[in-house]
Amino acid sequence: MRIIGYVRLSRAHREESTSIERQRAVIRATCEARGFTLVEICEDPDASATKTRLDRPGLSRVRQLIGHGHADAVMVWRLDRLVRSVVDVGVLLDEGLHIISATESLDTTSPMGRAMVEILQVFASMEAKTTGLRVSASQEHLRRVGRFPGGVVPYGYRAVPHPSGVGRALEPHPEEAAVVRRLADGVLAGRSVYALTAELNAEGIPPRRPLRKLEDGTLVRREWGPTTIQRILRSDAIMGRVRVGGKRDARSRVLQPADVVRDDDGMPIEFWTPVLPLEDVERIRQLTEWQPTPGRAEATIAGRRRKAARMLSGLLACPGCGGNLVVKTRRSSTGHSIYACQAAAQGRVCAGGVAVECYRVEAVVEEAFLGLLGRLPVLEARRVSRPVAELAAVAESITATTDAMRNPGADLGALAERLTRLHARRAALGEVPETRVEQIETGETFAEAWAAADYMWRRQALMNAGVVVTVAPARQRGKWDLARVRVEFLPGDWDADVDAE
Numbered sequence: 001m002r003i004i005g006y007v008r009l010s011r012a013h014r015e016e017s018t019s020i021e022r023q024r025a026v027i028r029a030t031c032e033a034r035g036f037t038l039v040e041i042c043e044d045p046d047a048s049a050t051k052t053r054l055d056r057p058g059l060s061r062v063r064q065l066i067g068h069g070h071a072d073a074v075m076v077w078r079l080d081r082l083v084r085s086v087v088d089v090g091v092l093l094d095e096g097l098h099i100i101s102a103t104e105s106l107d108t109t110s111p112m113g114r115a116m117v118e119i120l121q122v123f124a125s126m127e128a129k130t131t132g133l134r135v136s137a138s139q140e141h142l143r144r145v146g147r148f149p150g151g152v153v154p155y156g157y158r159a160v161p162h163p164s165g166v167g168r169a170l171e172p173h174p175e176e177a178a179v180v181r182r183l184a185d186g187v188l189a190g191r192s193v194y195a196l197t198a199e200l201n202a203e204g205i206p207p208r209r210p211l212r213k214l215e216d217g218t219l220v221r222r223e224w225g226p227t228t229i230q231r232i233l234r235s236d237a238i239m240g241r242v243r244v245g246g247k248r249d250a251r252s253r254v255l256q257p258a259d260v261v262r263d264d265d266g267m268p269i270e271f272w273t274p275v276l277p278l279e280d281v282e283r284i285r286q287l288t289e290w291q292p293t294p295g296r297a298e299a300t301i302a303g304r305r306r307k308a309a310r311m312l313s314g315l316l317a318c319p320g321c322g323g324n325l326v327v328k329t330r331r332s333s334t335g336h337s338i339y340a341c342q343a344a345a346q347g348r349v350c351a352g353g354v355a356v357e358c359y360r361v362e363a364v365v366e367e368a369f370l371g372l373l374g375r376l377p378v379l380e381a382r383r384v385s386r387p388v389a390e391l392a393a394v395a396e397s398i399t400a401t402t403d404a405m406r407n408p409g410a411d412l413g414a415l416a417e418r419l420t421r422l423h424a425r426r427a428a429l430g431e432v433p434e435t436r437v438e439q440i441e442t443g444e445t446f447a448e449a450w451a452a453a454d455y456m457w458r459r460q461a462l463m464n465a466g467v468v469v470t471v472a473p474a475r476q477r478g479k480w481d482l483a484r485v486r487v488e489f490l491p492g493d494w495d496a497d498v499d500a501e
Contacts, residue, residue: 004071005041023077030102049084057083073098154237156180156275170272266397266418311455320352368487374447378437466490
């Protein structure tokens with residue numbers, strides 16, 4: 001009989017008795033003792049039969065070789081090396097795959113052997129599920145007692161021995177924590193996540209896993225993405241917290257969302273040293289929260305969606321008809337984009353249409369803005385409450401407790417008691433705290449911030465300064481005249497700062 005050997009080792013088991021080499025040796029010895037011809041041995045190292053099911057490269061080759069008639073049966077060290085699901089073993093048997101175990105009395109080439117395999121596979125499936133439950137319970141227990149259960153370490157941290165001497169804990173990773181702090185400072189200063197993403201990639205700062213393998217085996221550089229950065233900055237892990245208790249169904253739909261581990265009063269427990277403080281994470285969550293624009297969907301359907309594509313988009317008006325100048329790609333030898341009147345395209349009449357190259361008028365506006373405000377410090381409006389951190393934590397816990405009461409099977413009595421304690425704690429801190437907006441210096445001047453900012457930040461800065469830009473028609477075609485652009489600033493809070501300078 002021609003035999004294909006198959007060996008597998010899960011990441012969770014590395015005992016010497018189940019090693020790849022041990023399985024190979026047993027299969028070779030069994031084939032030799034029973035007079036079988038060993039055609040080939042296929043392997044799947046670091047593969048979980050429970051997670052991958054039948055989708056494994058080594059097993060796929062086994063099925064292909066037997067299906068094409070190159071072998072008569074597959075031999076394994078034990079049946080659980082091949083499959084751990086009753087459904088999966090049924091699929092293989094229905095394909096006509098004969099299975100022989102080297103260390104068990106199992107041989108599906110006979111009817112009795114096939115029946116025995118099906119019976120034993122029921123127990124193997126039960127064992128796999130029981131093992132999964134034990135592992136999940138153990139991991140949740142480790143999280144609740146403040147020990148790292150293993151798996152992926154959150155970005156910004158590294159695993160170290162637990163202070164108690166038992167197990168592992170997390171501490172801030174010096175280099176990664178510095179990257180997180182830099183990103184947080186950028187978002188809090190008003191910079192977009194997209195700009196920060198491009199900056200990290202341009203500087204060659206790699207993520208945790210700098211390379212990824214393509215299907216052809218080629219290694220390519222992995223870059224940061226805006227979603228990854230937002231997930232890090234908005235996470236509970238970055239504040240030293242641990243989440244437990246999430247439940248999903250077979251289709252990975254969330255039945256019960258995970259929640260952070262809390263004390264008896266419902267307050268989040270801080271297991272590791274935070275990389276970012278609570279007040280910063282709360283502000284980042286507000287700044288990065290997606291907010292739908294009223295009427296945006298309707299405008300998109302009607303084909304009227306507009307995008308601010310340049311620094312002065314929406315800030316320039318045509319002196320002839322009063323309509324906005326829009327950005328167009330100029331089809332000429334210069335190749336520069338232009339701000340132009342849209343009256344003719346919209347069926348309106350304009351007595352004196354204007355067209356001006358974007359970079360020319362933007363340069364004039366930039367010079368005027370920096371000449372007036374470039375030396376002044378950039379101020380950031382921040383909402384300040386006292387005491388910030390504790391009140392924010394209490395408010396967050398009240399929201400989380402209220403949400404938990406909606407979950408099926410929730411202990412409403414215990415949650416109601418927790419909610420009462422949280423409300424009392426908030427009242428002791430001053431009930432509804434006095435909130436005010438403070439203008440806090442970011443440490444940069446407008447000239448420094450302007451040089452590092454993207455066009456959206458610059459556009460917002462011009463709007464905040466009340467810029468009014470007027471562009472006159474050209475007096476002589478093909479000749480640029482600076483006098484065509486007039487830049488004015490409406491009175492505002494910056495007047496006193498300019499006077500002080």
